[in-house]
Amino acid sequence: MTALEHSNAIVIVGASHSGVAAAAELRSLGCTRPIVLIGEEEGAPYHRPHLSKECLSSDMPAPAPLRAADFYSKRDISHRGGMRVTAVDRARRRVTCADGEEIAYGDLILATGAGASQLPATVDPRGRVVTLRHAIDWARVRQAFEQQSSLVVVGGGLIGLEAAAAACARGIAVTVVEAGDRLMARSIYPELAAEVLRRHQDAGVTILLSQSLNRVEADGVMLASGVRIAGDLVLAAIGSRPHADLAQAAGLAVADGIVVDPQGRTGDLHIYALGDCAAWRRHDGSIIRHESIAATHWQARCVAAAITGQAPPQDAPFKLWSTQGSMRLQMSGPVVAGASTHLEAVAGGMLLRAFQDKRLIAVQAIDAPRSFNAEVGRIGALESEFDEAALASSEARI
Ligand SMILES: Cc1cc2nc3c(=O)[nH]c(=O)nc-3n(C[C@H](O)[C@H](O)[C@H](O)COP(=O)(O)OP(=O)(O)OC[C@H]3O[C@@H](n4cnc5c(N)ncnc54)[C@H](O)[C@@H]3O)c2cc1C
Numbered sequence: 001m002t003a004l005e006h007s008n009a010i011v012i013v014g015a016s017h018s019g020v021a022a023a024a025e026l027r028s029l030g031c032t033r034p035i036v037l038i039g040e041e042e043g044a045p046y047h048r049p050h051l052s053k054e055c056l057s058s059d060m061p062a063p064a065p066l067r068a069a070d071f072y073s074k075r076d077i078s079h080r081g082g083m084r085v086t087a088v089d090r091a092r093r094r095v096t097c098a099d100g101e102e103i104a105y106g107d108l109i110l111a112t113g114a115g116a117s118q119l120p121a122t123v124d125p126r127g128r129v130v131t132l133r134h135a136i137d138w139a140r141v142r143q144a145f146e147q148q149s150s151l152v153v154v155g156g157g158l159i160g161l162e163a164a165a166a167a168c169a170r171g172i173a174v175t176v177v178e179a180g181d182r183l184m185a186r187s188i189y190p191e192l193a194a195e196v197l198r199r200h201q202d203a204g205v206t207i208l209l210s211q212s213l214n215r216v217e218a219d220g221v222m223l224a225s226g227v228r229i230a231g232d233l234v235l236a237a238i239g240s241r242p243h244a245d246l247a248q249a250a251g252l253a254v255a256d257g258i259v260v261d262p263q264g265r266t267g268d269l270h271i272y273a274l275g276d277c278a279a280w281r282r283h284d285g286s287i288i289r290h291e292s293i294a295a296t297h298w299q300a301r302c303v304a305a306a307i308t309g310q311a312p313p314q315d316a317p318f319k320l321w322s323t324q325g326s327m328r329l330q331m332s333g334p335v336v337a338g339a340s341t342h343l344e345a346v347a348g349g350m351l352l353r354a355f356q357d358k359r360l361i362a363v364q365a366i367d368a369p370r371s372f373n374a375e376v377g378r379i380g381a382l383e384s385e386f387d388e389a390a391l392a393s394s395e396a397r398i
Pocket of ligand 1: 013246319
C-alpha cells in the first residue's frame, strides 16, 4: 500500500472532459499543488461526442484525444489511466483504488460522469442490446454497423438520432422508437423537433413516436402496442445515470447526481464534484445535472476558482450541438413549457427563439450557424427589442 507524500495534492477521480478541464483550469489559475488525475478508462482521455458523430458517420478510426500527448507532463499533471477508485475515506482524506493503492488528498474532485441507462434486464434476455457511452461501446457499435443490415434505436434523443442518421447513411435500415410524442424533447422546442423528424424521415429513417418497448426478440423488438420491428441490432439510447456511488458510500448528499453548490462544493469542505455526475445548485436555488461539454468547462472554472480562492466566472448559457446526417443543430438556453417560440427561415436553415416573461431565454438553429451565433449573445434581451413583424409571422406556444 502506498500513499502520496503530499497531503495537499488535488486528486481528481474521472479523467474525461470534466476531470481534464478541472486540472487544466487549476494550472491556468496558477495552482502549483500536485494534481493526480485518475481515470478508469485505458489510454488518453478523448472527445466523447465523437463516438456518436465523426466516429460513426465518417471513417474516423477513433475519437480524438482531448489534449496533446505532452499536455499532462508539461503541466505536471499525473494522469493515471486504467485505474478505478473504489472508496473515499473522508476522515483520513484518502481514496482507495481497485488494486488496493491508497492516495492521499488535500482536496478531492469527483468527475466520475455518467453511464448509459440500460433497458430493464427482462427486456434483453439475450444481451443483444448495445449502448454508446465509452470508446469500448463505440468499437462494438461500429463493428456491428459493418455486419448488420437493420438497427432499432430505442430513444429519439441526441445520441440516438446521431447514431440513427449515421447508420442510415451506411445503408442500414433504421427504426427509431421514441416513447414521447416528439423527438429530442429535452433539448429542442416542438417546432424544431417537427423539422428534425421530417428530415430524418426524408433521409429514410423510420420513426415511431409515442411507442415503448415491450421486449427484445431474436430478430427484432416487440413494442408494447404489439407491433414487431425487425432489427439485427438494438441500440438503447435512453439517457444516462450519474456515477454517484462513491459519493453516496462516503455519506455525501446525492439526488440524481452528487449535490453541489454553485461553485461545485459538496457538503465536505474538501470534496467537489462537477460534470455529468454533479447535481449543480444554481444561484436561483434550482438544481440541474447538465450534460454538455460547455457545462463541464464552465463548472471546471467554478471549481478551480473555489479551490484557489478566486472569483467564480459569470453565469452564461451553455451551447450544445448535434450533427445528424447532413443536419447541424445548435442550441442554447433551456426548453421551458409555456415559453412562446418563434421559428424563422434564415439563410441556409431555420432559427428558433424562445421567450419567457418577455425575455429571450433560448436560441436554437438548424443549419444556420451564423444566425445562431449572432442571436445567442442576445439571450436575456427584452422581447420588445426584436423585430415584431418577424416574430408575429411565426409565433407559437408549447
Ligand atoms: C455519444 C455521446 C455524444 C455526446 N455528444 C455531445 C455533444 O455533441 N455536445 C455536448 O455538449 N455533449 C455531448 N455529450 C455529453 C458529453 O460527452 C458529457 O457531458 C461529458 O462527457 C461529461 O464529461 P464528464 O467528464 O463529466 O463525464 P464522462 O465523460 O462520463 O467521464 C467520466 C469518466 O470518469 C471515469 N470514472 C467513473 N467512475 C470512476 C472511478 N470510480 N474511478 C476512476 N474513474 C472513474 C469514467 O470511466 C469516465 O472516463 C455526448 C455524450 C455521449 C456519450
